[in-house]
Structures are given as structure tokens and as C-alpha cells.
Amino acid sequence: MPKLKLRKIIHIDMDAFYASVEQRDNEALRGKPVAVGYSEARGVVATASYEARKFGVHSAMPSLTAKNKCPQLIFVPPRFDVYHEVSTQIREIFWEYTDWVEPLSLDEAFLDVTVNHKNNPSAGLIAKEIQRKIFEKTGLTASAGVSINKFLAKVASDYKKPNGFFVIPPEQAETFVEELKIEQFFGVGKVTAQKMHDNRIFTGYDLKQYSEAGLVKLFGKAGHSLYLNARGIDDREVEPNRITKSVSTETTFLKDKSNRILLTLELYHLAKEVAERMNEESFYGRTITLKVKYADFKLITKSKTLPQKITHFRQLWPVAREMMKWVDLSGQPVRLLGLGVSNAGDGTETKYTQLELGLF
Ligand code: DCP
Numbered sequence: 001m002p003k004l005k006l007r008k009i010i011h012i013d014m015d016a017f018y019a020s021v022e023q024r025d026n027e028a029l030r031g032k033p034v035a036v037g038y039s040e041a042r043g044v045v046a047t048a049s050y051e052a053r054k055f056g057v058h059s060a061m062p063s064l065t066a067k068n069k070c071p072q073l074i075f076v077p078p079r080f081d082v083y084h085e086v087s088t089q090i091r092e093i094f095w096e097y098t099d100w101v102e103p104l105s106l107d108e109a110f111l112d113v114t115v116n117h118k119n120n121p122s123a124g125l126i127a128k129e130i131q132r133k134i135f136e137k138t139g140l141t142a143s144a145g146v147s148i149n150k151f152l153a154k155v156a157s158d159y160k161k162p163n164g165f166f167v168i169p170p171e172q173a174e175t176f177v178e179e180l181k182i183e184q185f186f187g188v189g190k191v192t193a194q195k196m197h198d199n200r201i202f203t204g205y206d207l208k209q210y211s212e213a214g215l216v217k218l219f220g221k222a223g224h225s226l227y228l229n230a231r232g233i234d235d236r237e238v239e240p241n242r243i244t245k246s247v248s249t250e251t252t253f254l255k256d257k258s259n260r261i262l263l264t265l266e267l268y269h270l271a272k273e274v275a276e277r278m279n280e281e282s283f284y285g286r287t288i289t290l291k292v293k294y295a296d297f298k299l300i301t302k303s304k305t306l307p308q309k310i311t312h313f314r315q316l317w318p319v320a321r322e323m324m325k326w327v328d329l330s331g332q333p334v335r336l337l338g339l340g341v342s343n344a345g346d347g348t349e350t351k352y353t354q355l356e357l358g359l360f
């Protein structure tokens with residue numbers, strides 16, 4: 001990447017992603033409050049359509065709470081294969097413009113278009129063209145943010161959601177951030193926001209009054225980037241080749257399980273999924289980790305490192321099954337089971353990945 005002083009960064013984020021896909025594929029869901037997720041007791045909402053958001057329904061909300069807020073809410077089970085397909089389609093569009101694409105999840109990515117395949121000097125025009133192409137190819141809308149760094153581009157794409165387009169030009173960056181509510185800062189979650197409020201920080205301007213040391217004292221390591229972000233600064237590069245560190249998946253049971261045979265059966269499915277994903281991503285690791293969460297939320301993990309990398313299900317499964325035998329089932333039943341492979345060892349890793357099972 002040439003070290004230009006001003007970079008041109010775009011952030012693209014699909015609108016109500018899973019829910020929009022479901023509404024696209026089922027006419028009966030259009031214009032209705034939809035939640036993707038399971039309505040059962042333990043279920044959570046993965047995402048909600050904009051119609052449902054008006055009732056206060058949002059991602060990660062327990063399904064029961066969501067139903068209380070919006071009794072006419074329609075629950076739809078997730079279809080990850082379709083979301084993956086759309087994700088591939090949009091990434092192909094991004095790559096038409098630049099190789100500097102950093103996906104953050106299935107539905108969002110940063111693009112550095114300072115230099116691009118179309119020799120188009122206008123990042124704004126590129127962003128609009130991408131939005132149009134996404135709509136033509138997938139029938140779905142995305143929001144786009146354009147600015148000089150990742151932090152500002154991300155804030156910009158969120159600013160006019162859904163189907164939004166917003167540019168923060170360099171000369172307006174500082175004023176824009178000063179006026180920004182701290183909840184709108186990238187990476188500021190509920191807990192940090194509350195802590196900020198307790199310290200009378202409500203806007204970017206308030207944040208700017210603190211010294212870097214002061215922010216580090218309050219927020220630890222995050223204090224450094226908060227200090228810079230409050231000034232509209234973010235030097236992080238768009239990283240196209242994030243390293244695969246692990247492949248893992250987990251499942252939370254509707255009903256706790258204490259039967260070793262049933263748990264082993266669940267583990268079989270997890271191992272199938274992990275092996276499949278390892279092949280998809282050409283990621284092979286030597287360390288297998290089994291994760292068990294008991295009904296009382298006590299979490300244990302067990303790991304085993306092999307002399308050689310695992311490349312196939314037939315290598316993964318016997319080890320995972322053996323590890324299951326070490327799990328103590330004499331006390332609490334099991335609520336969640338997870339399996340992962342990590343430790344690629346000699347650096348032949350390719351792309352970054354994590355199984356997109358999110359909250360399920
Ligand atoms: N997702 C999930 N669990 C979460 C958050 C998100 O499973 N806690 C999934 C469902 C979302 C997708 O990831 O559709 C993308 O997440 P976003 O945060 O981008 O949310 P949406 O795209 O749904 O909505 P927005 O329009 O706010 O971007």
C-alpha cells in the first residue's frame with residue numbers, strides 16, 4: 001500500500017442482513033416485523049427487520065423479551081448457507097474495485113480504494129456504484145460510509161442506515177467526531193458507554209477533554225484508540241489477509257444434557273462442521289479444544305495438541321471423541337458444547353475465519 005497521507009476508505013454494511021434475506025425470499029414477510037432466530041425459551045434474536053426494531057427488538061435480545069415487546073413478531077430460523085452465498089456475492093463486487101478488502105463479518109467490510117482497479121479517484125462514486133451493484137445482484141440494500149480512515153468510515157456507514165450513504169470529508173472529521181454521541185463510537189458497547197456517562201462523557205467533545213493517560217486509566221488499552229479516535233485519527237490499515245487463528249463452533253442445547261452418548265452425538269456434528277470449515281478455509285491446526293459449559297454456567301475447556309496438523313474429519317473425530325470421555329458428567333448437566341481447532345504452527349495459515357454461528 002503506498003503511504004499516502006490521506007487514504008480513501010469505504011465501509012459497507014448490509015442492512016438488517018439475515019432478516020432482509022428472509023424478507024427477500026419470502027413475500028409474506030415483507031413489511032412485517034421479523035426476527036431471525038428461534039422463539040424457544042433459550043432462543044435469542046440474531047437480528048430483527050427494521051419493522052421489528054420500531055418495537056425495540058434488536059440483536060442478542062432473548063426471544064421471549066422480543067415477543068413481549070412485539071407480540072406479532074414473526075420468528076424465522078436462520079439459513080446460514082444462504083447468508084454465506086450472499087456474502088460471497090458482495091465480496092466479489094468489492095474485489096472488482098480493490099484487493100484491499102477486509103471483511104469484518106459476513107455482511108460488512110472495509111475497502112481501501114486510495115488506489116483502485118478502476119482508477120476512479122472518487123471514493124464516494126465507488127461506494128455508490130457498489131451499493132447499486134449489491135442491490136442488482138442480491139436484491140438487498142447496504143449502507144456505505146466513506147472517509148479517510150476505518151474509524152470514520154465505519155461511523156459514516158452507520159450514520160444514515162438503512163440504505164444510507166454518508167461521506168465524512170477530512171476537513172470535517174474533527175467537528176463531526178466532536179458532535180458524535182459516544183454510543184456511536186466504533187467499539188463502544190453498553191458497559192463502556194455507561195462508564196463514560198458516569199464520568200460525564202457524552203460526546204466526542206467530552207472525550208477530547210481527557211488526556212491519553214487519563215483515558216488509559218479509565219478504559220485500559222482501549223484508552224489509546226479512544227484518545228486518537230476522539231481526534232478523528234485512526235492509523236490502522238485495511239488488512240486483506242487476516243490470519244486464520246482458529247476454527248470453532250459451539251451449540252447451546254434447548255434442554256441441558258447429561259447423557260454421555262447424546263453429548264458425543266452432538267460432538268460428532270460439531271466435528272463435522274469444524275472439519276468442513278477447515279477445508280473451506282484451507283486452515284489446518286494441531287490443537288483441539290473442547291469447551292463445556294454446565295447448567296450453572298461453569299465453563300471448562302480441555303485441549304490436546306497433536307504432533308501433526310489435522311486435515312480431515314477422520315483425524316479430528318477420534319481425538320474429539322476421546323476428549324469427551326474426560327468430561328465430568330457426575331454433577332451438573334451440560335448446557336453448551338463447543339469444539340475448535342487452532343495452532344496452525346508453521347505459518348501456512350490463510351484467511352481469518354470463525355464459524356459464523358453467532359448466538360446459536
Ligand atoms: N448477528 C448475530 N448476532 C448478533 C449480531 C449480529 O447473529 N449479536 C448476525 C445477524 C445480522 C448479521 O450478523 O443480520 C450482521 O450484523 P449487523 O450488526 O451488521 O446487523 P444487521 O445487518 O442485522 O443490521 P444493521 O442494519 O444494523 O447493520
Ligand code: MG
Pocket residue numbers: 013014015016017107108
Ligand atoms: Mg449489517
